[in-house]
Amino acid sequence: xxxxxxxxxxxxxxxxxxxxxxxxxxxxxxxVTSTNKTLQEVEPRIAINLTNTPGDADSLFKITQRxxxxxxxxxxxxxxxxxxxxxxxxxxxxxxxxxTIDGNAHEVGGIVVSQSGVTIRNGTITRTTASGISxxxxxxxxxxxxxxxxxxxxxxxxGIPSGGSAGVGTAGIFAGRGAIIRNCYVSDAALGIxxxxxxxxxxxxxxxxRQHAFHLQGGATISxxxxxxxxxxxxxxxxxxxxxxxxxxxxxxxxxxxxFATEDECSLQGCSATNNSGHGISTRDGCTVSxxxxxxxxxxxxxxxxxxxxxxxIARRNSLDGIVCASACLIRGNTSxxxxxxxxGAGIHATGPDxxxxxxxxxxxxxxxxxxxxxxxxxxxxxxxxxxxxDIVAGNVCLVVQGSTxxxxxxxxxxxxxxxxxxxxxxxx
Amino acid sequence: xxxxxxxxxxxxxxxxxxLVxxxxxxxxxxxVTSTYKTLTEVEPRIAINATNTPGDADSRFKITQPxxxxxxxxxxxxxxxxGxxxxxxxxxxxxxxxDLSxxxxxxxxxxxxxSNLTNITIRNGSVRAWGDEGVDxxxxxxxxxxxIDVRASGNAGNGITIxxxxTITGCSAxxxxxxxxxxxFGCTITGCSATNNSANGIVTxxxxxxxxxxxxxxxxxxxxxxxxxxxxxxxxxxNGTGITTDDGCTITGCTxxxxxxxxxxxxxxxxxxxxxxxxxxxxxxxxxxxxxxxxxxxxxxxxxxxxxxxxxxxxxTCLFxxxxxxGAGIHATGGDxxxxGNxxxxxxxxxxxxxxxxxxIKNTCSGNTSxxEVAIGNVCLVILATPxVAPISGxxxxxxxxxxxxxxNFTY
Numbered sequence: 001x002x003x004x005x006x007x008x009x010x011x012x013x014x015x016x017x018x019x020x021x022x023x024x025x026x027x028x029x030x031x032v033t034s035t036n037k038t039l040q041e042v043e044p045r046i047a048i049n050l051t052n053t054p055g056d057a058d059s060l061f062k063i064t065q066r067x068x069x070x071x072x073x074x075x076x077x078x079x080x081x082x083x084x085x086x087x088x089x090x091x092x093x094x095x096x097x098x099x100t101i102d103g104n105a106h107e108v109g110g111i112v113v114s115q116s117g118v119t120i121r122n123g124t125i126t127r128t129t130a131s132g133i134s135x136x137x138x139x140x141x142x143x144x145x146x147x148x149x150x151x152x153x154x155x156x157x158x159g160i161p162s163g164g165s166a167g168v169g170t171a172g173i174f175a176g177r178g179a180i181i182r183n184c185y186v187s188d189a190a191l192g193i194x195x196x197x198x199x200x201x202x203x204x205x206x207x208x209x210r211q212h213a214f215h216l217q218g219g220a221t222i223s224x225x226x227x228x229x230x231x232x233x234x235x236x237x238x239x240x241x242x243x244x245x246x247x248x249x250x251x252x253x254x255x256x257x258x259x260f261a262t263e264d265e266c267s268l269q270g271c272s273a274t275n276n277s278g279h280g281i282s283t284r285d286g287c288t289v290s291x292x293x294x295x296x297x298x299x300x301x302x303x304x305x306x307x308x309x310x311x312x313x314i315a316r317r318n319s320l321d322g323i324v325c326a327s328a329c330l331i332r333g334n335t336s337x338x339x340x341x342x343x344x345g346a347g348i349h350a351t352g353p354d355x356x357x358x359x360x361x362x363x364x365x366x367x368x369x370x371x372x373x374x375x376x377x378x379x380x381x382x383x384x385x386x387x388x389x390x391d392i393v394a395g396n397v398c399l400v401v402q403g404s405t406x407x408x409x410x411x412x413x414x415x416x417x418x419x420x421x422x423x424x425x426x427x428x429x
Numbered sequence: 430x431x432x433x434x435x436x437x438x439x440x441x442x443x444x445x446x447x448l449v450x451x452x453x454x455x456x457x458x459x460x461v462t463s464t465y466k467t468l469t470e471v472e473p474r475i476a477i478n479a480t481n482t483p484g485d486a487d488s489r490f491k492i493t494q495p496x497x498x499x500x501x502x503x504x505x506x507x508x509x510x511x512g513x514x515x516x517x518x519x520x521x522x523x524x525x526x527x528d529l530s531x532x533x534x535x536x537x538x539x540x541x542x543x544s545n546l547t548n549i550t551i552r553n554g555s556v557r558a559w560g561d562e563g564v565d566x567x568x569x570x571x572x573x574x575x576x577i578d579v580r581a582s583g584n585a586g587n588g589i590t591i592x593x594x595x596t597i598t599g600c601s602a603x604x605x606x607x608x609x610x611x612x613x614f615g616c617t618i619t620g621c622s623a624t625n626n627s628a629n630g631i632v633t634x635x636x637x638x639x640x641x642x643x644x645x646x647x648x649x650x651x652x653x654x655x656x657x658x659x660x661x662x663x664x665x666x667x668n669g670t671g672i673t674t675d676d677g678c679t680i681t682g683c684t685x686x687x688x689x690x691x692x693x694x695x696x697x698x699x700x701x702x703x704x705x706x707x708x709x710x711x712x713x714x715x716x717x718x719x720x721x722x723x724x725x726x727x728x729x730x731x732x733x734x735x736x737x738x739x740x741x742x743x744x745x746t747c748l749f750x751x752x753x754x755x756g757a758g759i760h761a762t763g764g765d766x767x768x769x770g771n772x773x774x775x776x777x778x779x780x781x782x783x784x785x786x787x788x789x790i791k792n793t794c795s796g797n798t799s800x801x802e803v804a805i806g807n808v809c810l811v812i813l814a815t816p817x818v819a820p821i822s823g824x825x826x827x828x829x830x831x832x833x834x835x836x837x838n839f840t841y
Contacts, residue, residue, distance in 0.1 A: 042472040044501030045525060067503050068526030068554070091503070091555040091580075093526025117555045117580040117601075119526060143624065144580050144601040178601055178622045178643070198645040198664065200620050219666040219686070221641050244686035244707070248641075248662050265686045265707040265727065269662075286707045286727035286748075307727045307748040307774075328774040328796070330746040354748075354795040354841075356772035374816065377772070377793045377841045379830070392821040397814035397841040402825045423835030428824035 045070045045095070048085065059086035059112070066091035071099040071123065079106035082130065090115040096123020096150070103128030105156065109170070110134075116176075119146040126153040132189070134174040135196075143196075145179045155189035158210075172206070175199060177217070191215055192227065197242070201225060211236055213255070218242035218263070224249050231256025231277070238276065241266050258282045259297065264305075268292055279303045280318065285326075289313060300324045301339065306352065310334060320345040322365060327352030327373075333359050340366030340387075347386065350376055357381060367391045369426075371398075379424040389428045403429040474499045474523070477513065487536060488514035495519030506531030506559060511540040515571075518546045524554020524579070531559030533585065539564045541571035552577040562586040563602070566595065567611055576600055587611045588626065593634075597621055608632045609647065614655075618642060629653050630668060635675065639663055651688065654678060656696065670694055671709060676716070680704060685712075692729065695719055711735050712750065717763065721745060730754035733776065738763030744770045751777035758797065761787055768792060778802050780838075782809075790836035800840045814839040 045068040046052050053061040053069065060081050063069055066089050077084040084101045087094065094111070100123065101110045109130030111120060125132040132152030135145060150173065157170030172186030177196035183203045186192040192206030192213040201222040206213035213227030220242060227250075230238040237258040241247060245262065249270045252259030259273030262283040272293045273280030280294030285305040292313045294301030301315030306326045315322030315336045320343060322336030329350075336347035346369065347362025353375035360381045362368040367390075368383030374395030382403075383389035390400050399422055406416035418427060474497040475481050482490040482498065488511040492498055495517050504512045504527070512529045513522065522539065529538045538556035541549055549571045556563035556579060563581030566574045567590030575596040581588030581603075588602030593613040601622045602609030609623030614634045623630030623644045630644030635655035643664045644651030651665030656675040664684045665671035671685030676696035684705045685692030691714045692706030698718040705725045706712035712726030712733045719736060722743040726733030731754050733747035740761070747758030757780065758773030764786030771792045773779040778801075779794030785806025794800035803809050814830040821827045830839055 037468040037472060037476070039468070041476045041478075041501055042468050044476070044499070044527075065503075066528035066530065066555075068500075068524075068528075090582075091528030091530060091557055093554065095526065116603075117557065117582055119553075119555075119578070119580070144582065144603055144622070146578065146580070146599065146601070148599075178603060178624045178645070180599055180601060180620060180622060182599070182620065198622055198624055198643040198666065200622055200641060200643055202620060202641060219643055219645050219664045219684075221643055221662060221664055223641055223662060244664055244666050244684045244705075246662055246664055246682060246684050248682060265684060265705050265725075267682055267684050267703065267705050269682050269703060286705065286725055288703055288705050288723070288725045288746075290703050290723060307725065307746060309723060309725045309746045311723055311744070328746070328748040328772070330744065330772045332744060354772075354774040356793050358770075375795055375841055377795070377814065377830075377839060383824075388822060389824050390821045390826065392817065392827070394819050395816045396827075397830045397839060398817055398821060398827040399829045400821055400825050400827050422829050422833045424830050424837075424839075426827075 044068070047072045048075075048094075053085075055081060055086070057081065059083040062086045062088060063092055063094070064088050068093045068095070070095040071097045071101075074100045074102060076102045076104050077106060077108040077110075077128070079104075079108065081108060083109050083112045084125075085111045087111065087113045087118055087120075088115060090117045092117075093119040093121075095121055098123055100124040100126060101128075102126055105129070110152070113145060116143040116145075118144075119148075120150065121146075121148045122150070124151045124153065126151075127156075128154075129156045129170070131155060131157070131170045131174045132172045132186070134171070135176040143176055143178045145175045147173055147175060147179065147181045148183055150184045152184070152186045152189060154187065158190050171215075172209075186213075192230070195220060206230070209238075212240050213238045213252075215240045216242055216245055218244050220245040222247045222250060226251045226253075227255060227259075228253050229255065237261030237278065237282065247271055252276060252280075258299065259294070262287055273297060273301075279320075280315070283308060294318060294322075296341075300345065300349075301336070304329060315339060315347070317341045318345060319343040321349040321370075322347045322362070323360075324349040324351065325355055328354040329356070331355065331357045331360060334361075336360060336362045336365065338364045346370035346391070347383070348381075362386060362389075368428075371396055378426060381426045382429060383426070384429045390426070398426065399424065400426045400428060403427040405429075472499075473497075476501045477504075477522075482513075484510065484514070487511060488540075488542075490514070491516060492520050492522070493517055497521045497523070499523040500525045500527045500554065503527045504529045506535035506538075508532055508534035508560075509536065511536040511542070512538045512556075512559065513540070515539065515541045515546070515549055516543045519548050521550040521552075523552055524556075527554050529554065529556045529559070531557065531584070533558075533560050535560040537562045537565040537586070538581075538584065539566075541566045541569055541574075544569045546571040547573045549574040550577065551575070551579060553579070555580040555582070556584070556588075557581070558583045560585050562588070562590055562607070563605065564589045564591075566591045567613060570613065571595075572613070581605065581609075587628075588623070591616060602626065602630075608649075609644070612637060623647060623651070630665070633658060644668060651685070665692070671706070674699060685709060692726075706733075708752070711756070712747075715740060726750060726758070728752040729756060731756040732760040732781075733758045733773070735760045735762065736766055737761075739765040740767070742766065742768045742771060745772075747771065747773045747779075748775045757781035757802070758794070759792075773797065773800075779840075782807055789838060792838045793841060794838070795841045801838070809838060810834055810836065811838045811840060814841040816841070 110125035152172035171191035172189040192209035194215040198219040238255040241262040258278035279299035280297040301318040322339035346367035368386035378398040563584040570592040587607035588605040603624040609626040629649035630647035651668035670690035671688035692709035712729040733750035757778035779797035789809040
C-alpha cells in the first residue's frame with residue numbers, strides 16, 4: 001500500500017463517518033430562531049437583590065410591583081433598617097427558596113406586608129425583634145395573605161401588652177383577615193401565630209411562645225395544630241379563638257396558661273389539652289365542646305360559660321374541676337375522673353342554674369357532681385369512689401340512688417336491680 | 430551503566446507509569462454528545478408567550494395543546510380579551526406566583542373556552558380585577574380540574590369557577606362582584622376563604638365536599654350547596670345567610686354567627702351535627718326529614734332551631750332565642766317530628782309545636798317566658814319537676830323528678 005492509497009482510504013473513512021452522524025444540511029423554513037430556552041424562561045421569577053428590589057430607609061429590600069419573587073441566598077438584615085423585605089404591592093408571591101432571613105438580633109423584623117393577596121412560602125426567618133412576618137394593619141388589613149412552609153425561630157420582641165390589641169406586639173407570624181396559614185413552625189416568639197378574622201390555619205406547630213401560641217380573631221378555623229411550652233412570661237392562653245371560631249384536632253400541651261381559651265360561639269372538636277398550668281379548655285358563652293380530652297391541667301379540665309354544650313369528652317386528673325359550667329348548659333356523656341388532684345375539685349361542677357347534666361360518669365374526684373345553684377336538671381349520671389359523690393344544693397331536680405350490688409354473675413342471668421326504676425335516676429355505685 | 434542506558438531506563442519507567450495511571454485513550458462508543466442538561470431539560474414546561482401560546486381575537490394567550498405551561502411574568506388585561514384561554518384538555522398552568530390583572534372591559538383572567546374539556550389544573554398565583562370571572566373552568570364545564578393556591582379578587586364576575594369533579598384547595602376569593610367560588614357537581618373544596626363577595630361566598634352544585642373553609646361578609650349566602658353535599662368544620666359569619674343547602678346534606682362541626690338570615694338553612698333529609706348557630710335570624714332551619722343533634726343555638730333573633738316535619742331534634746342546647754325578636758328554643762311547624770333530649774332555656778318559648786302528630790320526649794325547659802307551647806294531638810308528657818328540698822351530700826338523696834315515665838319532659 002503506497003502513501004496515496006493510505007491517504008485516500010482515510011479520507012473516505014472520515015466522509016463516511018460524517019454522513020453517519022451529521023444532521024440534515026437543509027435549514028428549516030422561516031427565519032432563523034433559537035430553539036433553546038433562555039435563562040429568563042427557565043427562571044422567570046424576579047430575584048430579590050439590590051438591583052431588582054432596592055430597599056429604602058425602612059427595609060433592606062422592597063417589592064413595589066406585582067409578580068413572583070425569590071431569594072437567591074440567605075439575608076442578614078442590618079440594624080439600619082426595620083425590615084428585611086417590605087411587600088408593598090398586591091398580587092405578589094415571594095418564595096424564600098429554602099433560604100433564611102436572619103435578623104441577627106437587631107431591632108428588625110423579617111417581612112412586612114402592606115397589601116392584599118400576597119403569598120410567602122418556603123424558608124426560615126430567625127433572630128428578629130419585630131415579627132417574623134407581619135401585616136401592617138392587623139387584624140383588618142392585608143386580606144388574603146397565604147403563608148406556607150415557613151419556619152420562624154426566635155423573635156425577641158414582646159407580645160400584646162396587657163389590655164392592648166393584638167396588632168401592637170410581635171409574633172412569629174402576624175396575618176390579617178382571611179389569611180391561609182399552613183404547615184408553618186414558630187419557636188420562641190412572643191406570639192406564635194396571630195391571624196385576623198376568618199382565617200384558616202392548619203398543620204402548624206408553635207413551641208415556646210411567650211404569650212399566645214395561636215391568637216385568632218373571630219370566624220377562624222384551625223385544625224391539626226400543636227402548641228407546646230407556651231407562656232414563659234405570662235399565664236395567658238395557648239390558643240385564643242375569637243368569636244365564632246372552630247378548632248379541630250388541635251393539641252395544647254405543657255403550657256403556662258390555659259390550653260384553649262375562646263370567646264363566644266366557638267366550637268372545639270377532638271382537641272386535647274394536657275399538662276397546662278391554667279384550665280385545659282376555657283370558653284365563654286354559646287360554645288360546643290365535643291370529643292375533647294383535658295388531662296393533668298392545673299386549673300379545671302374544661303370550663304365553659306353559659307349556654308354551652310360539653311359532650312362525649314374526657315376530663316381526668318385536673319387540679320380543679322374536671323368540667324365546670326355556668327348556666328343553661330348541656331353536659332352530656334362525659335367521663336370525668338381523678339379531678340381535684342392534689343387540690344379540690346369536682347368531676348362536674350355547675351355554678352349557675354338551668355343546666356342539664358345527663359349521663360355522665362364521675363369517679364375518683366373530690367366531689368363527683370357538684371351543683372351550687374338551684375334550678376338544674378341532673379339525670380342519669382353515675383358517680384363512684386369520689387370523696388363525696390354528690391354535693392347538690394336544694395332546689396334542683398335530682399334523684400340519687402345508691403345502686404344495689406349483688407353476687408357474681410356467670411352465665412346468662414343474675415344480678416339485682418340497680419335500685420330504682422326511675423329512668424332519670426342518678427346512681428352511686 | 431552509560432548515559433544512554435540511563436536515559437533509556439528512565440524513559441521506560443515513565444512510559445510504564447503512564448500506562449498504569451493514564452485514562453483510557455479510546456473515546457466512548459457512539460456519537461459525541463454533551464453530558465450537561467439542556468435548559469429545556471431543566472425547565473421542560475412550556476412558557477406562556479406570544480411564540481408558544483399566541484392569542485387570538487379574544488385572548489392574550491391561548492393554549493391549544495395538552496401539556497404543562499407556566500408564566501414567565503405578570504399579565505395585564507386587554508379590553509375584550511381573556512388573559513389566558515385554554516382550549517385543550519390535559520393542561521397544567523402554573524402561574525408561578527405571578528399576577529394576572531385585568532381591566533373592567535376585559536374578559537376572564539383564565540378561561541376554558543371549549544365545552545367539555547377535562548383535567549385542567551391552575552395553580553399558584555393571583556387573578557385580579559378581570560371584567561368577568563377570575564378563573565373560569567366552569568362555564569364550559571372543564572371537568573375533573575383543579576385550582577390550587579390561587580387568590581381571586583375584585584373580578585366583575587365570580588372569583589373561581591370549576592366544573593364537575595373538580596378540586597379547589599387553599600384558595601381565597603374576595604371582593605368579587607359575583608360568587609367567590611362556584612363549582613359544579615362532585616367537587617372538593619378544602620381550606621379556602623371567601624370574603625366580601627357581592628353574591629355568595631362559596632356555591633356548589635350537588636355531591637360536593639367542603640372542609641375547613643371560611644365565608645364571611647358575603648352579600649348572599651356564606652356557603653350554598655346543592656343536594657348531597659358534606660360541609661365540615663367551616664365557619665360562616667356576617668353573611669346574608671350563613672350556610673344553605675339543598676336536600677340530603679351533612680353539616681358537621683360548623684359555626685354560623687351574625688348572619689342576617691338563618692345561620693344554617695337546609696332542604697330535606699339533611700344531618701346537622703355539633704354545629705353552633707348564634708346571633709342569626711333563625712339559628713338552624715330545616716325542611717322535612719332532617720336530623721339536628723348536639724348543636725348549640727343561642728341568641729338568635731327568631732327560633733334557635735326550626736323544623737318542619739319528619740325531623741329528629743336530639744340533644745341540642747338552645748337558649749336566649751327570640752333575642753331582640755320573637756322565637757322559641759325549638760320550633761316545629763309540622764308533624765311527625767321526634768324532639769328528644771334537648772335543653773331549652775331563657776327564650777320566648779322553650780319548645781313550640783304548632784300542629785299535631787309529633788313526639789316530644791325527654792326534653793327539659795327552664796327559664797323561658799313560656800316553657801312549652803304544644804298543640805293538641807302530640808305525644809308529649811310534661812312534668813313540672815320536683816326540686817329537692819334539701820341538699821344532697823353523699824351517695825343518695827333528693828327526690829324523683831316527678832314521673833317514672835322514661836319519656837317524660839320536665840320543666841325545672
